Amino acid sequence: xxxxxxxxxxxxxxxxxxxxxxxxxxxxxxxxxxxxxxxxxxxxxxxxxxxxxxxxxxxxxxxxxxxxxxxxxxxxxxxxxxxxxxxxxxxxxxxxxxxxxxxxxxxxxxxxxxxxxxxxxxxxxxxxxxxxxxxxxxxxxxxxxxxxxxxxxxxxxxxxxxxxxxxxxxxxxxxxxxxxxxxxxxxxxxxxxxxxxxxxxxxxxxxxxxxxxxxxxxxxxxxxxxxxxxxxxxxxxxxxxxxxxxxxxxxxxxxxxxxxxxxxxxxxxxxxxxxxxxxxxxxxxxxxxxxxxxxxxxxxxxxxxxxxxxxxxxxxxxxxxxxxxxxxxxxxxxxx
Amino acid sequence: xxxxxxxxxxxxxxxxxxxxxxxxxxxxxxxxxxxxxxxxxxxxxxxxxxxxxxxxxxxxxxxxxxxxxxxxxxxxxxxxxxxxxxxxxxxxxxxxxxxxxxxxxxxxxxxxxxxxxxxxxxxxxxxxxxxxxxxxxxxxxxxxxxxxxxxxxxxxxxxxxxxxxxxxxxxxxxxxxxxxxxxxxxxxxxxxxxxxxxxxxxxxxxxxxxxxxxxxxxxxxxxxxxxxxxxxxxxxxxxxxxxxxxxxxxxxxxxxxxxxxxxxxxxxxxxxxxxxxxxxxxxxxxxxxxxxxxxxxxxxxxxxxxxxxxxxxxxxxxxxxxxxxxxxxxxxxxxxxxxxxxxxxxxxxxxxxxxxxxxxxxxxxxxxxxxxxxxxxxxxxxxxxxxxxxxxxxxxxxxxxxxxxxxxxxxxxxxxxxxxxxxxxxxxxxxxxxxxxxxxxxxxxxxxxxxxxxxxxxxxxxxxxxxxxxxxxxxxxxxxxxxxxxxxxxxxxxxxxxxxxxxxxxxxxxxxxxxxxxxxxxxxxxxxxxxxxxxxxxxxx
Ligand SMILES: Cc1cc2nc3c(=O)[nH]c(=O)nc-3n(C[C@H](O)[C@H](O)[C@H](O)COP(=O)(O)OP(=O)(O)OC[C@H]3O[C@@H](n4cnc5c(N)ncnc54)[C@H](O)[C@@H]3O)c2cc1C
Ligand SMILES: Cc1ncc(C[n+]2csc(CCOP(=O)(O)OP(=O)(O)O)c2C)c(N)n1
Ligand code: SF4
Ligand SMILES: [Mg+2]
Numbered sequence: 007x008x009x010x011x012x013x014x015x016x017x018x019x020x021x022x023x024x025x026x027x028x029x030x031x032x033x034x035x036x037x038x039x040x041x042x043x044x045x046x047x048x049x050x051x052x053x054x055x056x057x058x059x060x061x062x063x064x065x066x067x068x069x070x071x072x073x074x075x076x077x078x079x080x081x082x083x084x085x086x087x088x089x090x091x092x093x094x095x096x097x098x099x100x101x102x103x104x105x106x107x108x109x110x111x112x113x114x115x116x117x118x119x120x121x122x123x124x125x126x127x128x129x130x131x132x133x134x135x136x137x138x139x140x141x142x143x144x145x146x147x148x149x150x151x152x153x154x155x156x157x158x159x160x161x162x163x164x165x166x167x168x169x170x171x172x173x174x175x176x177x178x179x180x181x182x183x184x185x186x187x188x189x190x191x192x193x194x195x196x197x198x199x200x201x202x203x204x205x206x207x208x209x210x211x212x213x214x215x216x217x218x219x220x221x222x223x224x225x226x227x228x229x230x231x232x233x234x235x236x237x238x239x240x241x242x243x244x245x246x247x248x249x250x251x252x253x254x255x256x257x258x259x260x261x262x263x264x265x266x267x268x269x270x271x272x273x274x275x276x277x278x279x280x281x282x283x284x285x286x287x288x289x290x291x292x293x294x295x296x297x298x299x300x301x302x303x304x305x306x307x308x309x310x311x312x313x314x315x316x317x318x319x320x321x322x323x324x325x326x327x328x329x330x331x332x333x334x335x336x337x338x339x340x341x342x
Numbered sequence: 343x344x345x346x347x348x349x350x351x352x353x354x355x356x357x358x359x360x361x362x363x364x365x366x367x368x369x370x371x372x373x374x375x376x377x378x379x380x381x382x383x384x385x386x387x388x389x390x391x392x393x394x395x396x397x398x399x400x401x402x403x404x405x406x407x408x409x410x411x412x413x414x415x416x417x418x419x420x421x422x423x424x425x426x427x428x429x430x431x432x433x434x435x436x437x438x439x440x441x442x443x444x445x446x447x448x449x450x451x452x453x454x455x456x457x458x459x460x461x462x463x464x465x466x467x468x469x470x471x472x473x474x475x476x477x478x479x480x481x482x483x484x485x486x487x488x489x490x491x492x493x494x495x496x497x498x499x500x501x502x503x504x505x506x507x508x509x510x511x512x513x514x515x516x517x518x519x520x521x522x523x524x525x526x527x528x529x530x531x532x533x534x535x536x537x538x539x540x541x542x543x544x545x546x547x548x549x550x551x552x553x554x555x556x557x558x559x560x561x562x563x564x565x566x567x568x569x570x571x572x573x574x575x576x577x578x579x580x581x582x583x584x585x586x587x588x589x590x591x592x593x594x595x596x597x598x599x600x601x602x603x604x605x606x607x608x609x610x611x612x613x614x615x616x617x618x619x620x621x622x623x624x625x626x627x628x629x630x631x632x633x634x635x636x637x638x639x640x641x642x643x644x645x646x647x648x649x650x651x652x653x654x655x656x657x658x659x660x661x662x663x664x665x666x667x668x669x670x671x672x673x674x675x676x677x678x679x680x681x682x683x684x685x686x687x688x689x690x691x692x693x694x695x696x697x698x699x700x701x702x703x704x705x706x707x708x709x710x711x712x713x714x715x716x717x718x719x720x721x722x723x724x725x726x727x728x729x730x731x732x733x734x735x736x737x738x739x740x741x742x743x744x745x746x747x748x749x750x751x752x753x754x755x756x757x758x759x760x761x762x763x764x765x766x767x768x769x770x771x772x773x774x775x776x777x778x779x780x781x782x783x784x785x786x787x788x789x790x791x792x793x794x795x796x797x798x799x800x801x802x803x804x805x806x807x808x809x810x811x812x813x814x815x816x817x818x819x820x821x822x823x824x825x826x827x828x829x830x831x832x833x834x835x836x837x838x839x840x841x842x843x844x845x846x847x848x849x850x851x852x853x854x855x856x857x858x859x860x861x862x863x864x865x866x867x868x869x870x871x872x873x874x875x876x877x878x879x880x881x882x883x
Contacts, residue, residue: 020783020784020785020786021784021833021834021835021872022833022834022835022837022838022839023832023833023834023835023837023838024832024833024834025397025831025832025833025850026396026397026822032834033834033838035834035837035838036834036837036838038847038849042843044843045355045356045357045843046356046357046361046842046843046844046857046859046860047355047356047357047358047359047360047361047860048356048359048361048842049356049359049361050841050842052364052862052863052864052865053841053862053864053865053866054841054864055841057841057842058839058840058841058866061841061843088356091351092349092351092352092353092354093353093354093355093356093358093359094353094354094355094356095355095356227838253864259865260862260863260864260865260866261864261865261866261868261869262869263841263864263866264839264866264869264870265869265870268783
């Protein structure tokens with residue numbers, strides 16, 4: 007497990023930093039000298055999970071590569087809120103091209119760097135590609151699968167907020183069942199997104215048997231940083247899928263972002279795990295298991311489940327999905 | 343500047359975009375009052391001293407602690423720790439062992455010979471403290487640190503009051519009292535032993551004192567009328583305990599009956615056991631639930647073989663026997679006689695029915711108000727007579743060492759103000775950091791450290807201390823269980839979780855501040871602050 011082991015210090019391993027820990031054992035985000043790869047002044051909504059997740063991940067990658075990093079970025083909120091021409095929040099070499107071709111752009115950068123190294127450049131510059139769930143699971147999927155298959159030396163990070171948030175909260179293939187979006191309205195016999203959808207790309211990445219696949223959420227910073235660090239130790243195609251709640255699209259209060267991500271993990275609806283070369287190597291255990299209802303109820307995108315007559319059958323189907331994840335990824339620690 | 347193809351503008355940083363203008367609410371750091379502090383009768387800043395102990399800086403912790411209470415080694419043994427009853431950690435797993443850490447710090451200070459800092463300046467004012475119990479000692483300590491000249495007049499042969507002549511050794515070794523008293527005297531406080539004040543006005547005039555603090559305690563054992571033959575030995579509990587400190591130990595016989603249900607009754611019964619009594623039987627008129635003694639003390643006494651007869655009153659004492667009547671609780675919970683009697687063997691009867699205050703030293707002082715045998719004081723601890731203050735067991739209040747220490751401190755502050763011709767204005771209290779203000783997710787499970795107990799055989803036959811202390815390792819662990827309720831402990835959470843990098847880390851010990859140029863007011867920092875040290879307030883619009 008890449009989870010950083012920390013001695014018991016007052017708040018255990020869960021806070022961002024801790025004055026009692028030696029500096030080298032603290033998180034990257036705890037450092038006064040962190041990169042702030044995504045700087046202040048960006049235009050993300052209040053409490054945006056994607057802005058937070060991106061800073062967490064890219065700062066960790068910058069730390070792991072000593073600042074020798076280039077990022078390619080798909081179209082989506084992350085690109086639009088950070089870089090309205092000619093202004094940018096990025097404090098890292100960064101390129102935006104299109105909605106669907108980020109993986110391919112990153113592949114090209116990695117190839118160019120390889121050639122430069124062959125020609126004698128001594129700097130080891132690494133490449134990260136990043137995009138939203140739409141850019142990754144839908145339009146960018148072909149480029150991504152090719153990048154996996156060729157085992158290109160790129161870390162691809164997907165920030166999953168379950169929809170096309172930037173263009174007004176339309177459904178993506180990663181939108182979970184029952185969630186209301188602008189294109190899966192809460193009307194008709196099966197309101198919200200249909201069951202059977204909600205493509206889980208990490209499992210598809212594992213099936214490509216690439217060197218490293220991991221999931222994370224913005225609620226477990228140390229776990230997330232550990233995974234980025236692990237990914238940067240490895241060469242070849244790597245994939246990290248981070249759950250980033252979107253207050254606007256999910257209909258949650260701006261201060262609830264981390265709490266909602268935590269509930270996604272604690273219910274089992276979002277499994278947090280790692281896999282290497284097609285095999286599951288670790289999972290982040292649920293600490294205090296809660297029923298899915300606790301995750302669903304605060305989100306307006308699921309409000310239709312909690313009307314006068316709560317839709318217990320739909321909630322039960324979502325619970326079944328969580329239970330399946332718990333079984334599939336071993337999310338409960340029976341030794342406890 | 344030459345620009346690449348199709349580029350017309352210079353690259354700019356988003357720092358130009360002051361997103362702080364989006365805000366309608368803003369976060370604000372604050373200190374809330376931890377519930378332990380709120381519950382401490384001595385007004386200790388518990389969270390404050392635990393903070394230093396967590397970092398392993400025990401001396402700093404001890405100095406922070408002794409700002410409010412000069413007797414931590416004593417407190418860590420005899421305080422009934424209402425702080426632990428209020429501790430928020432109870433709702434996570436178990437309360438923090440505040441009392442055991444306090445004892446560790448107190449013992450550490452004695453071991454390492456830490457001293458109090460002498461006062462910076464002298465005021466030239468003289469204050470008389472009557473009684474060297476915890477209240478008098480606490481007042482003397484605070485007054486001396488404020489630069490006043492303090493003289494304690496103590497009737498007894500040694501300092502400590504009920505801590506020495508009441509609380510048995512097996513709970514409070516006398517070396518501990520000696521060490522903590524010595525440190526107070528080292529500040530220049532003059533202690534006159536065997537000096538009973540019989541008239542306060544005279545003593546003040548003779549000594550040229552500008553003010554006085556009275557803390558004479560409550561030492562006269564309450565009596566109950568029990569028809570008894572000459573042969574029966576009836577004694578009172580405080581006398582028994584006091585004689586434990588003398589050369590001649592009390593002779594109580596093989597079968598000792600103790601009458602009463604308070605902590606004093608328990609202490610006498612446990613003492614009798616240790617003196618070799620075959621039987622120590624407590625007779626109490628109500629039930630265990632109604633007993634004023636603390637449950638843990640009852641439990642420890644029972645473990646040592648003390649027996650308790652509930653719902654019983656003593657009707658008569660004969661030669662080697664007593665007659666008890668069974669009681670029954672009425673609807674209101676009061677014990678009523680049943681007419682059922684029983685005879686028990688008893689070589690002596692010890693009355694532990696509470697104590698009254700000896701107020702003879704106050705005779706002739708105008709303005710005093712005495713109700714129910716105790717002296718009334720205002721919120722400034724001053725009696726009805728200007729310049730004469732009082733505290734501890736002799737004023738209306740709960741009777742504990744901790745309350746006594748708190749009174750002493752409070753009186754000292756008011757005496758100081760009074761001597762300067764002003765009034766002490768206590769700083770406003772922060773709102774309490776209740777559990778719902780915290781984000782308990784961030785606290786890992788960590789069970790409370792249990793203090794070692796002396797084995798049961800030694801507990802029945804010796805006066806060795808029953809409860810052991812923590813060592814450095816587990817004291818540190820215990821201190822680190824503190825949730826730091828309502829007070830920033832620099833966990834970096836706000837700094838880490840801000841999606842807009844709008845929190846500035848000021849460095850060790852300096853906490854954080856907000857960069858309101860970019861804070862959008864999302865409130866994530868407030869929600870994720872483990873200890874409730876940030877709040878949202880509306881912006882002025
Ligand atoms: C058996 C027993 C066990 C107890 N156990 C605990 C416990 O575990 N925890 C706890 O918190 N509390 C306990 N208490 C209560 C606690 O001891 C008292 O509440 C506390 O000591 C009161 O402090 P004080 O300073 O007001 O008075 P005291 O401690 O009674 O001190 C008063 C001092 O004034 C002196 N004095 C009296 N008259 C004069 C005079 N005229 N001139 C000069 N000096 C005078 C006395 O000799 C004495 O030294 C116990 C009490 C008893 C009796
Ligand atoms: C080829 C193409 N089609 C459509 C768009 C419009 N578009 C911009 S962002 C976006 C959705 C982005 O969704 P996602 O990738 O999930 O990122 P998010 O905004 O949710 O972070 C779309 C459809 C585009 N830029 N390019
Ligand atoms: S719409 Fe959602 S993803 Fe986009 S900036 Fe707002 S909160 Fe972030
Ligand atoms: Mg999206």
